Amino acid sequence: MLDIDLRVTRDSFQLDATLNIPTPSITALFGPSGAGKTTLAHAVAGLVPACGRITLDGVDLLDSKRGINVPVERRRIGCVFQDARLFPHLRVSENLLYGYRRHQGRAYATTEDVIGLLGLETLLDRRPHQLSGGERQRVALGRALLAQPRLLVLDEPLASIDRARRDEVLPYLEVLRDRYQIPMLYVSHQYDEVLRLAAQVALIDSGRILAFDTPAALSVSPELRSRVGSAGVGAVIETEVTARDSSTGLITVALGDHSLRLQGGGDVLGTRLRLHILASEVILATELPQGLSVRNAVAGILERLDDESNGLIVATIAVGNARLLARITRSAVDDLALTTGRQVWALVKAASLTLGVYRPL
Amino acid sequence: MFNADELEALRLSIVVATSSVLLTLPISVLMSWLLVRGRFPGRWLVDAAVHLPLVLPPVVVGYGLLLLLGIRGPVGHWLYLSTGIRLAFTTSGAIIATAVMTLPLMIRAVRLTLEGIDRGLEDAARTLGAAPIDRFFTITLPLMLPGIFAGAITAFAAGLGEFGAVITFASNIPGETRTLPLALYTALQSPTGDASSLRLAALSLGLGVMGLVAAEALSLGMRRRLGRG
Numbered sequence: 001m002l003d004i005d006l007r008v009t010r011d012s013f014q015l016d017a018t019l020n021i022p023t024p025s026i027t028a029l030f031g032p033s034g035a036g037k038t039t040l041a042h043a044v045a046g047l048v049p050a051c052g053r054i055t056l057d058g059v060d061l062l063d064s065k066r067g068i069n070v071p072v073e074r075r076r077i078g079c080v081f082q083d084a085r086l087f088p089h090l091r092v093s094e095n096l097l098y099g100y101r102r103h104q105g106r107a108y109a110t111t112e113d114v115i116g117l118l119g120l121e122t123l124l125d126r127r128p129h130q131l132s133g134g135e136r137q138r139v140a141l142g143r144a145l146l147a148q149p150r151l152l153v154l155d156e157p158l159a160s161i162d163r164a165r166r167d168e169v170l171p172y173l174e175v176l177r178d179r180y181q182i183p184m185l186y187v188s189h190q191y192d193e194v195l196r197l198a199a200q201v202a203l204i205d206s207g208r209i210l211a212f213d214t215p216a217a218l219s220v221s222p223e224l225r226s227r228v229g230s231a232g233v234g235a236v237i238e239t240e241v242t243a244r245d246s247s248t249g250l251i252t253v254a255l256g257d258h259s260l261r262l263q264g265g266g267d268v269l270g271t272r273l274r275l276h277i278l279a280s281e282v283i284l285a286t287e288l289p290q291g292l293s294v295r296n297a298v299a300g301i302l303e304r305l306d307d308e309s310n311g312l313i314v315a316t317i318a319v320g321n322a323r324l325l326a327r328i329t330r331s332a333v334d335d336l337a338l339t340t341g342r343q344v345w346a347l348v349k350a351a352s353l354t355l356g357v358y359r360p361l
Numbered sequence: 362m363f364n365a366d367e368l369e370a371l372r373l374s375i376v377v378a379t380s381s382v383l384l385t386l387p388i389s390v391l392m393s394w395l396l397v398r399g400r401f402p403g404r405w406l407v408d409a410a411v412h413l414p415l416v417l418p419p420v421v422v423g424y425g426l427l428l429l430l431g432i433r434g435p436v437g438h439w440l441y442l443s444t445g446i447r448l449a450f451t452t453s454g455a456i457i458a459t460a461v462m463t464l465p466l467m468i469r470a471v472r473l474t475l476e477g478i479d480r481g482l483e484d485a486a487r488t489l490g491a492a493p494i495d496r497f498f499t500i501t502l503p504l505m506l507p508g509i510f511a512g513a514i515t516a517f518a519a520g521l522g523e524f525g526a527v528i529t530f531a532s533n534i535p536g537e538t539r540t541l542p543l544a545l546y547t548a549l550q551s552p553t554g555d556a557s558s559l560r561l562a563a564l565s566l567g568l569g570v571m572g573l574v575a576a577e578a579l580s581l582g583m584r585r586r587l588g589r590g
Contacts, residue, residue, distance in 0.1 A: 045488055046487075047484050047487070047488070071487075071492075072484070072487040072488055073487045073488075073489075073490050073491055073492050074490070075488075076490075077488060078488060078489075079484075079485065079488040081481065081485065083481065085479070085481050085482055085484070085485040087482060087485075087486070087500060088482075088504070088587045089503045089504060089506075089586065089587060098486070098489050098491075098499075099488075099489030099490055102489060102490035102491060102495075103490060127586070127587075129587070143489065144488070144489070147488070147489045147490055
């Protein structure tokens with residue numbers, strides 16, 4: 001467990017955070033710019049003075065009451081910064097070994113392993129200024145990991161890389177998580193990165209933790225919705241592949257006590273998936289319609305209707321334990337006489353689901 | 362081509378300038394660190410004091426050194442009694458006078474690079490397990506090298522030509538404190554020194570140009586290495 005209970009006061013900014021994070025897993029610190037995500041992550045690493053308490057897997061890193069404040073260099077918390085911060089006077093290989101040479105005890109990450117996993121073989125003799133943005137972050141990741149940290153803090157590692165190049169780095173994070181079982185704090189204001197990587201999300205704004213939950217639970221909460229932009233609003237569903245039709249390429253996944261069929265690439269039976277079903281891709285009907293191309297119609301109970309700032313309405317539909325979100329107009333609500341508690345059919349296009357398929361588990 | 366006295370002056374100039382650079386190097390790194398990173402009362406006073414030789418007439422600096430380090434000065438007297446070392450009117454004295462005069466140049470250059478170093482790199486080193494002294498020698502100091510080299514070369518070039526402070530504190534003793542500018546001055550005073558003056562001036566010019574070229578080559582190499590070229 002990573003137990004955090006701390007306060008940071010800086011100029012006019014105040015951060016107040018209490019979190020109990022299970023380890024090892026990836027926890028996203030998610031929120032808008034200036035929310036205090038980076039400050040929180042840096043306070044955990046010891047780079048920002050804070051008071052309160054931080055305990056990582058039973059080791060006290062900070063306890064203001066007892067006068068404990070382990071210095072950064074002995075916290076064993078690896079950091080990957082937004083700007084990589086590779087040492088410009090050292091070659092890639094020397095950068096990689098900087099922390100490795102200074103760690104004590106047994107190494108769980110060996111140089112050969114890390115260089116291989118991150119694909120750094122051809123970069124070793126280069127200098128940092130000869131690397132692309134994505135390469136720089138991969139080296140920074142390797143350097144942090146080779147210091148054998150107990151926790152990795154990733155501070156918007158992809159923010160300074162253009163979107164197309166993110167895929168040069170993202171898969172490596174998943175590889176490291178799976179290979180080393182190292183807990184990570186992942187600071188991001190990109191919802192798709194969070195959905196792809198995080199096991200749990202701390203939603204932060206104005207220096208406070210607004211919510212801490214799984215992406216599935218958070219995705220249907222109104223607090224999160226207002227902070228992801230209307231294009232990102234949609235239910236996140238953890239599920240697994242229950243059937244696969246090789247002739248059509250469609251796979252079937254469980255949703256509550258129903259199932260959804262979707263375009264599924266090469267997924268085999270039993271693969272765990274995280275689906276992001278955008279609210280704009282879900283249609284509501286009061287009775288099961290006939291003669292539609294839509295592959296998926298699931299019955300559920302209309303749980304709540306929330307006004308969005310743009311005049312539209314987001315409907316939450318309970319399908320067993322799962323939730324779906326649908327974005328509809330005010331006039332549709334009136335015409336269909338939609339009220340909470342009534343049964344509705346949620347229609348989801350099979351083709352629309354493929355975009356939001358993540359494999360986080 | 363050059364007579365023995367002129368070559369002796371050249372040798373002495375190089376010895377004095379080199380030694381003063383070696384003497385001021387660690388001092389300027391330490392002072393820059395204190396002035397940029399230090400938080401202590403009276404920092405502005407230290408800042409002003411190290412820059413004093415830049416604004417004072419060199420003769421005044423030399424005179425000040427004489428008062429302080431001369432055989433009857435408080436420090437010089439104590440030094441002589443306890444170790445038998447005399448600074449005034451010796452090569453060591455010339456080196457010290459040159460060092461004091463060139464220290465501000467050195468500090469300015471070193472300080473500028475130190476101010477330009479991204480503290481984030483030091484933070485990164487901390488997260489990788491580097492304690493303060495380790496961090497200084499593996500990250501901060503290497504990143505300061507361009508400024509240290511630039512400062513050292515400027516100080517060396519300035520040190521070759523230091524006149525006022527040297528002649529006041531160390532006098533004009535052939536083979537001991539008569540560096541190139543002092544030799545040139547002496548030749549100018551002599552009715553038969555015209556040719557010698559020209560040769561000494563040419564020597565100074567040659568040394569200066571070599572210094573400039575070396576400085577340029579070094580800084581170019583260093584910028585390339587760090588990817589700032």
